[in-house]
């Protein structure tokens with residue numbers, strides 16, 4: 001079995017965390033920078049979520065040891081999407097903007113931690129080789 005089929009997803013996590021850190025370093029007057037970075041964040045998250053929801057979660061939902069984890073992960077993606085939409089449509093100079101971004105960060109860090117500590121290792125253990133190969137190839141293909 002492959003050692004770490006989910007390494008590219010962990011790389012995504014790293015990039016997402018970096019963009020959020022950059023965003024948290026912006027001031028309310030840096031509207032264009034916020035817009036630009038938020039656009040990058042959205043692009044990263046959309047691609048990443050779509051990949052996981054297409055390739056990984058359906059397989060995990062079908063087996064008992066990881067079913068609840070997968071169902072929870074879908075909902076965590078959803079919460080992140082809602083917060084992202086709200087951040088996009090609200091006034092970038094509003095004092096609540098950065099507070100909402102911090103809540104997004106907290107949610108995301110929680111989700112990432114669960115994936116890297118529980119979901120990915122459990123998936124690597126419980127999915128069969130064919131399934132893992134399929135996921136690995138799907139990720140590779142999407143990255144090209």
Ligand SMILES: [Fe+2]
Nearest residue numbers: 049052111115
């Ligand atoms: Fe995820």
